[in-house]
Amino acid sequence: xxxxxxxxxxxxxxxxxxxxxxxxxxxxxxxxxxxxxxxxxxxxxxxxxxxxxxxxxxxxxxxxxxxxxxxxxxxxxxxxxxxxxxxxxxxxxxxxxxxxxxxxxxxxxxxxxxxxxxxxxxxxxxxxxxxxxxxxxxxxxxxxxxxxxxxxxxxxxxxxxxxxxxxxxxxxxxxxxxxxxxxxxxxxxxxxxxxxxxxxxxxxxxxxxxxxxxxxxxxxxxxxxxxxxxxxxxxxxxxxxxxxxxxxxxxxxxxxxxxxxxxxxxxxxxxxxxxxxxxxxxxxxxxxxxxxxxxxxxxxxxxxxxxxxxxxxxxxxxxxxxxxxxxxxxxxxxxxxxxxxxxxxxxxxxxxxxxxxxxxxxxxxxxxxxxxxxxxxxxxxxxxxxxxxxxxxxxxxxxxxxxxxxxxxxxxxxxxxxxxxxxxxxxxxxxxxxxxxxxxxxxxxxxxxxxxxxxxxxxxxxxxxxx
Amino acid sequence: xxxxxxxxxxxxxxxxxxxxxxxxxxxxxxxxxxxxxxxxxxxxxxxxxxxxxxxxxxxxxxxxxxxxxxxxxxxxxxxxxxxxxxxxxxxxxxxxxxxxxxxxxxxxxxxxxxxxxxxxxxxxxxxxxxxxxxxxxxxxxxxxxxxxxxxxxxxxxxxxxxxxxxxxxxxxxxxxxxxxxxxxxxxxxxxxxxxxxxxxxxxxxxxxxxxxxxxxxxxxxxxxxxxxxxxxxxxxxxxxxxxxxxxxxxxxxxxxxxxxxxxxxxxxxxxxxxxxxxxxxxxxxxxxxxxxxxxxxxxxxxxxxxxxxxxxxxxxxxxxxxxxxxxxxxxxxxxxxxxxxxxxxxxxxxxxxxxxxxxxxxxxxxxxxxxx
Numbered sequence: 014x015x016x017x018x019x020x021x022x023x024x025x026x027x028x029x030x031x032x033x034x035x036x037x038x039x040x041x042x043x044x045x046x047x048x049x050x051x052x053x054x055x056x057x058x059x060x061x062x063x064x065x066x067x068x069x070x071x072x073x074x075x076x077x078x079x080x081x082x083x084x085x086x087x088x089x090x091x092x093x094x095x096x097x098x099x100x101x102x103x104x105x106x107x108x109x110x111x112x113x114x115x116x117x118x119x120x121x122x123x124x125x126x127x128x129x130x131x132x133x134x135x136x137x138x139x140x141x142x143x144x145x146x147x148x149x150x151x152x153x154x155x156x157x158x159x160x161x162x163x164x165x166x167x168x169x170x171x172x173x174x175x176x177x178x179x180x181x182x183x184x185x186x187x188x189x190x191x192x193x194x195x196x197x198x199x200x201x202x203x204x205x206x207x208x209x210x211x212x213x214x215x216x217x218x219x220x221x222x223x224x225x226x227x228x229x230x231x232x233x234x235x236x237x238x239x240x241x242x243x244x245x246x247x248x249x250x251x252x253x254x255x256x257x258x259x260x261x262x263x264x265x266x267x268x269x270x271x272x273x274x275x276x277x278x279x280x281x282x283x284x285x286x287x288x289x290x291x292x293x294x295x296x297x298x299x300x301x302x303x304x305x306x307x308x309x310x311x312x313x314x315x316x317x318x319x320x321x322x323x324x325x326x327x328x329x330x331x332x333x334x335x336x337x338x339x340x341x342x343x344x345x346x347x348x349x350x351x352x353x354x355x356x357x358x359x360x361x362x363x364x365x366x367x368x369x370x371x372x373x374x375x376x377x378x379x380x381x382x383x384x385x386x387x388x389x390x391x392x393x394x395x396x397x398x399x400x401x402x403x404x405x406x407x408x409x410x411x412x413x414x415x416x417x418x419x420x421x422x423x424x425x426x427x428x429x430x431x432x433x434x435x436x437x438x439x440x441x442x443x444x445x446x447x448x449x450x451x452x453x454x455x456x457x458x459x460x461x462x463x464x465x466x467x468x469x470x471x472x473x474x475x476x477x478x479x480x
Numbered sequence: 481x482x483x484x485x486x487x488x489x490x491x492x493x494x495x496x497x498x499x500x501x502x503x504x505x506x507x508x509x510x511x512x513x514x515x516x517x518x519x520x521x522x523x524x525x526x527x528x529x530x531x532x533x534x535x536x537x538x539x540x541x542x543x544x545x546x547x548x549x550x551x552x553x554x555x556x557x558x559x560x561x562x563x564x565x566x567x568x569x570x571x572x573x574x575x576x577x578x579x580x581x582x583x584x585x586x587x588x589x590x591x592x593x594x595x596x597x598x599x600x601x602x603x604x605x606x607x608x609x610x611x612x613x614x615x616x617x618x619x620x621x622x623x624x625x626x627x628x629x630x631x632x633x634x635x636x637x638x639x640x641x642x643x644x645x646x647x648x649x650x651x652x653x654x655x656x657x658x659x660x661x662x663x664x665x666x667x668x669x670x671x672x673x674x675x676x677x678x679x680x681x682x683x684x685x686x687x688x689x690x691x692x693x694x695x696x697x698x699x700x701x702x703x704x705x706x707x708x709x710x711x712x713x714x715x716x717x718x719x720x721x722x723x724x725x726x727x728x729x730x731x732x733x734x735x736x737x738x739x740x741x742x743x744x745x746x747x748x749x750x751x752x753x754x755x756x757x758x759x760x761x762x763x764x765x766x767x768x769x770x771x772x773x774x775x776x777x778x779x780x781x782x783x784x785x786x787x788x789x790x791x792x793x794x795x796x797x798x799x800x801x802x803x804x805x806x807x808x809x810x811x812x813x814x815x816x817x818x819x820x821x822x823x824x825x826x827x828x829x830x831x832x833x834x835x836x837x838x839x840x841x842x843x844x845x846x847x848x849x850x851x852x
Contacts, residue, residue: 030483030486056596057596059558060554060597060599060600061599061603061633061637062596062599062631062633063633064633064636064672068669068671068672068675069671124841126841127830127833127837128834129827129830129831131797144838144841145841146838146841146842146844146845147845199669200669200671200672201632203667397483404490404491407491408491408493408494411494411498412497414501415497415500415501418505422505
């Protein structure tokens with residue numbers, strides 16, 4: 014029996030060495046490529062290698078809202094403060110049970126109007142449409158029967174006027190120049206069909222008229238750890254994937270799409286919880302199957318500020334939802350795996366998301382149990398284990414900090430010394446504790462999947478403090 | 481042993497990363513000071529020359545040579561740009577004219593540097609080109625080369641440089657040389673070309689004549705951008721536009737552009753063709769119908785109203801939408817709607833009444849001059 018366990022643990026060790034080398038290499042590549050790209054972008058900007066004139070593509074900004082009465086006014090006001098000129102704001106009230114629609118009507122003087130809807134993508138019917146022309150750009154409010162976020166976005170696409178649409182979450186705030194910056198990749202390369210912007214936690218930031226006037230690490234520890242996680246996992250890896258047109262996710266909180274192509278591909282899928290990822294993978298499949306040249310880009314300088322959960326319960330709900338969405342999407346497009354037609358999208362992006370995102374919680378939790386088993390049968394080298402874990406923590410924390418500092422340096426954010434210390438302390442805590450808690454949450458997310466696959470879960474909203 | 485090598489390997493990576501972060505942080509902290517020092521140095525070199533230029537005196541001996549040596553570094557060129565912006569406009573112009581001979585040499589030097597620095601050089605020329613117009617012929621071959629590079633910014637800034645220099649010959653050369661970019665799918669967006677051309681500081685009339693004379697030399701997307709430029713520039717091109725609009729052998733995008741031109745600058749000669757586009761098109765020609773429906777808003781008359789009301793029954797959304805918009809611009813009212821055949825068609829009725837309501841909302845908001 015002991016021999017069997019020994020042999021089993023040897024195999025486990027071999028697997029984990031391979032797995033960790035793969036992850037460490039990916040992390041290293043993504044952080045170095047991501048950071049160097051950010052520094053290069055700063056140099057490009059200083060040497061005026063960017064489109065700085067007023068080149069405007071008309072954009073419809075779609076905000077799906079479900080029970081967002083607390084945040085919706087601030088969100089729309091932030092949208093009205095954008096420096097961009099040609100856009101319209103479309104709020105899709107997805108059958109809210111709170112006062113979302115009422116807040117919109119009263120605060121923005123909206124008038125009911127009989128506006129025909131071009132129903133190019135199936136969605137729940139509209140109940141009423143309101144418009145206001147009193148502001149810098151047209152504001153449209155569509156009240157519709159509840160059908161979920163994807164359904165609300167499809168309604169927004171149907172009613173939109175312009176050839177590009179931007180989707181943002183109702184609890185997000187766009188930086189004043191974010192729209193100018195997110196359209197640049199399309200002007201730079203007309204084969205670009207979608208652009209993802211950078212989503213950053215606004216907990217701790219003071220935003221005035223879309224400008225960040227002060228930036229501190231959030232007071233809440235959980236939010237602070239997410240700041241570091243966002244920079245490492247999202248910013249760095251998406252810049253890396255962008256290098257080979259391999260991004261298969263654009264955050265639903267901030268993404269720009271070419272409307273005709275999204276309509277041709279069938280719009281957002283109602284049946285997945287990760288409708289943002291599903292759409293991007295669908296666009297990859299659609300463009301490759303129809304043989305059209307395309308680019309899906311990431312614009313790290315286009316910034317959307319969003320609230321991240323400040324308590325563990327909400328964070329778990331969010332991550333559970335993300336993981337179910339990831340699972341649904343990976344399962345739906347499983348034919349991409351090891352498919353030469355998809356090139357690096359298959360062999361790098363899909364592979365990474367499968368092994369280091371979807372399956373990683375199972376693998377990590379399995380690793381913890383294997384370590385406990387080895388400890389129980391006295392087959393573990395404790396000093397080596399401690400050294401290994403310490404190196405892992407230092408390595409991941411160092412790369413997190415590199416990505417974090419690359420971001421703060423390149424957008425000229427000045428951090429206080431206490432924030433730097435806080436970042437150093439918390440990044441170690443994040444990789445050594447939070448990561449394992451989230452691994453457990455994500456692993457258990459799929460338990461009872463059939464019952465929970467359409468349940469979003471309510472996350473507590475706070476008023477966004479915009480001056 | 482193998483695992484230990486791995487661990488120490490990763491430990492080393494960590495050390496390098498930490499060192500990189502610390503060094504880069506220190507470098508960034510000193511950046512402002514270095515930039516200020518550089519600006520001070522450039523100012524001390526340039527100021528004697530600028531003073532002489534303003535007073536109409538010859539430049540100090542060796543001034544141009546020293547300046548050229550310093551400006552061959554891109555950071556110094558950035559500092560020089562900042563220095564010039566700090567001078568009164570007339571002084572900057574006089575000074576640049578007195579040192580203009582160094583820029584052809586700099587253009588040659590920057591061609592050997594990376595594309596980012598080359599693009600910055602073109603940006604500099606685009607910013608100060610109006611003061612360097614006497615150098616346009618010497619700069620032309622170099623700016624042309626920048627305009628053929630792979631970097632989009634190099635090509636865009638080269639285009640802007642030619643516009644600032646008022647060099648129509650260079651501009652036309654660089655535009656006709658863009659054919660390869662379409663094959664490699666790295667072309668410049670037409671909007672960028674149009675915006676750049678609108679900043680042209682030379683003889684616009686001669687430039688436009690030259691465009692027409694060499695129109696067939698350009699790739700179709702460039703032709704389209706040039707037609708858009710004509711649309712934003714003046715109403716003096718109606719004859720050529722009419723030819724393009726009626727020439728069935730031409731690319732449809734060019735013909736669309738010509739239709740839009742007549743939507744901006746009405747001409748009675750175009751009315752008949754616009755009405756034909758609107759009413760005679762089959763469903764695969766819906767774009768002609770939709771664009772001419774918009775253009776007809778500038779052609780009041782019974783025939784226009786009749787044609788627009790007729791196509792309100794068209795199954796294509798955009799045709800109905802644009803027709804309704806034009807009808808509302810032509811003063812079509814609720815009473816007219818009730819009397820029109822479109823009233824029996826639900827889709828037509830909805831679209832028309834929406835456009836009329838929308839127009840009313842817009843007029844109300846203009847009257848009230850609401851917030852923001």
